[in-house]
Amino acid sequence: MNPYLDIVFRSIAIYLFMVIVLRIFGKKQLSQLNTADVILILLISNSVQNAMVGNNTSLYGGMVAALALFVVNFIFKKVMSKSNFIRELVQDTPEILIHDGKIAFATIAKLGITNEELLEAMREHGVEYYKDVKLAMFEIDGSISIISGDKNLRQSHHKRKIHKTLGTLNN
Numbered sequence: 001m002n003p004y005l006d007i008v009f010r011s012i013a014i015y016l017f018m019v020i021v022l023r024i025f026g027k028k029q030l031s032q033l034n035t036a037d038v039i040l041i042l043l044i045s046n047s048v049q050n051a052m053v054g055n056n057t058s059l060y061g062g063m064v065a066a067l068a069l070f071v072v073n074f075i076f077k078k079v080m081s082k083s084n085f086i087r088e089l090v091q092d093t094p095e096i097l098i099h100d101g102k103i104a105f106a107t108i109a110k111l112g113i114t115n116e117e118l119l120e121a122m123r124e125h126g127v128e129y130y131k132d133v134k135l136a137m138f139e140i141d142g143s144i145s146i147i148s149g150d151k152n153l154r155q156s157h158h159k160r161k162i163h164k165t166l167g168t169l170n171n
Helices: 001-023 035-053 059-082 084-090 105-111 116-126
Strands: 094-099 133-138 143-148
Touching: 001 035, 001 059, 001 084, 035 059, 059 084, 094 105, 116 133, 116 143
Parallel strands: none
Antiparallel strands: 094 133, 133 143
């Protein structure tokens, strides 16, 4: 087999493997990276490099692997935009955190969102109390969107991306 074609197949296999692993372990964790996450990404990239290029450490081998990743990513995004099945398979759905001032404790616990993270997102949207939140959503990109019921509060389009941690929500 052509060594460059071998790199293409290996790179596509690693890409698909990473999509599956991120779906299993939670892509929301990548919405805001801490030091441990950066270290993990660096180690993963180093560990899969040889799986993609094999013994070919040439400039062309690296360029072929990178090009294959760009192409498969482009195609994958196009397929996701056209196929609800693939999109639902790969992406999570938005989750309601607060509705009409009532906190969805089970959802917040399941997502591992701490009280501090929720309060910080509320402050960033100009909301002081839970009871003033009409709707708070944990979006598919890992951000928290908040709509307040008070028309006098500033309207903010800022989204707070959080890093999922294990924690409890305290009132």
